[in-house]
Amino acid sequence: MGSSNRVPITSSELANLWMTYQEKTMMLRVLEHFLEHSDNEETQMLHSYYNGATKTVEKIKSILQQEGAVIPLGFTESDVNKGVPKLYDTLYDIMYLHLMTKVEMSLFALFTGMSYRKDIEDFFIGLTAESQSINSKSTQFLLEKGVLVRPPYVSMPKQVNFVQDKHYMDGIQWFSETRSLNTVEVSLIHHAIETNLVGMQLMIGFAQVAANKEVQNYLVKGMKLSKKVEVDLGEFLRQSYIEPPATHAGKATASKTAPFSDKLMMYNTGLLASFGLGSNALGGGFSLRSDLPAKMALLTKDIFTFAQDGGKIMIKNGWMEEPPQIEDRNQLTK
Incomplete structure (x- = not known):
């Protein structure tokens, strides 16, 4: 060989x-x-x-x-x-x-x-x-630089435990109160919020300088969607008395002059939307609290719709480069 x-x-x-x-x-x-x-x-x-x-x-x-x-x-x-x-x-x-x-x-x-x-x-x-x-x-x-916020510290476990409460996956514990998040759930939420904070600033800057009005409106939607993810998931942390991550640095400037083409900004936005879909699927799959996957499923639907709308704008403007195509064998039978 x-x-x-x-x-x-x-x-x-x-x-x-x-x-x-x-x-x-x-x-x-x-x-x-x-x-x-x-x-x-x-x-x-x-x-x-x-x-x-x-x-x-x-x-x-x-x-x-x-x-x-x-x-x-x-x-x-x-x-x-x-x-x-x-x-x-x-x-x-x-x-x-x-x-x-x-x-x-x-x-x-x-x-x-x-x-x-x-x-x-x-x-x-x-x-x-x-x-x-x-x-x-x-x-x-x-x-x-004090820009990244570490996930919360917790007391180290001293023994192995198995779930006994039949309502554990419902998120209900102790007289119908919502149980605290476990460390797996906290890590996934923290990751999602951290990435969306950076993505939100990216959208703000992109929206300021976009030449195409439809692109600008789309990027504003992206900014608002990132904010929604941050707020909705942050509430889960607050319910467990954990402060969501935030950062003081890396804001968009007041510049209105575009350093990048609308095509590039749309592609970058689409790439991050795809990453968000994957992250939310991972977060929902590994969470053992039913209310968290339900919320992530709703956010995933919004992100998917947002990504689809972005693809339509790119095609409309001739910005979407077509991936290599497999030969259409159906044509051989015509």
């Missing part, structure tokens, strides 16, 4: 390379704006990511060329405007990087499990490790 390099890439490998190319070229454009305005402390981390993303894009180009596949358009220099005022205050660049590497860790770990050719598998293993490294550095940086 020949080497793995002589085996054609599969449909899933082609799809995942294509999606990675879209995401990484978008990230390069966003970081080009951030690097124009970054402080010395932040520049090294941004450059580290930028250099890695540049190599990733070139590697994907090389693989696709070897396979005889067209190189996607992705996001180019036409999607970023140089020399414009910064759209976000100090530290938002690292907050954004922290959020997006969370998205990448999930994506690339999934793509690794969907890879069958050894070099493609190794490629995504490397990308997963790279995203984990940047995410770890950004986490420690933001903690040192």
